[in-house]
Amino acid sequence: MKNLSKSVFLSVAVASALAASAVAEQNGVFLGAEVGYGGASVEDRSNYDERPMTQAPRSTPTLKYNGGGVKYGIIAGYKQFFTPYLGLRYYASLSAMHASLSTSQIEGEWKNVSATMINYGANVDFLGNFIAQENLDFGGFVGLGIGGTSWLGKNINDYQKLVDGYGYGWKLSKNSFDVALNVGLRANIAKNHGVEIVARVPFLPTKLIDKSRTEPYNVGADTYLATATRKDSLHHPYSITARYTFSF
Structure with a gap:
């Protein structure tokens, strides 16, 4: 009788494990593509100031320009589930955003700006499913991405020419380190197909230039x-995209 009870218990345990594996989202490699909208901003703190040596320096005005544009990208990685409801995924990402920024302010060098942002990095997301069925899994995710950002375009090159006109040898830093929060909702349909709504929040701006130079000169006895000041940064504060993934 004791052996019979033990056999029944083992049978139930094995049946439960098989049932769980039947409905669980499968581990494996996945590829994805996304498209949506991303925000962008420019902070301009550039100024040229001439003053008597006895006079205190004037503050440098800060101008901000906001805008954004279409963002699209691809991802590739691996996902693994520890239970039907909890898992992790690891993936590389590459995206581009074509941003347009404008301002009604008449000061500053940045009147209307168009630039392309390239973002690349490695990501880890924690996955949580609210529903785990044979042909449908639905849940959310939150994670962290680390990588880099590069800004390209005619306006960026024109600004470098403007800075070259000072003759100080200043160069723009078009590339920067990137850290971002990933968060969103996801569904896995018919085991292989995934759809997601993704919000990404980068934390670090790209400091194009942070330079200042002061030169004295005499006018009579005075x-x-x-003082030439150039402090400009570009930032990609957020993006919201729709993503499709295919799991192998």
């Missing part, structure tokens, strides 16, 4: 100071 000494004047000429």
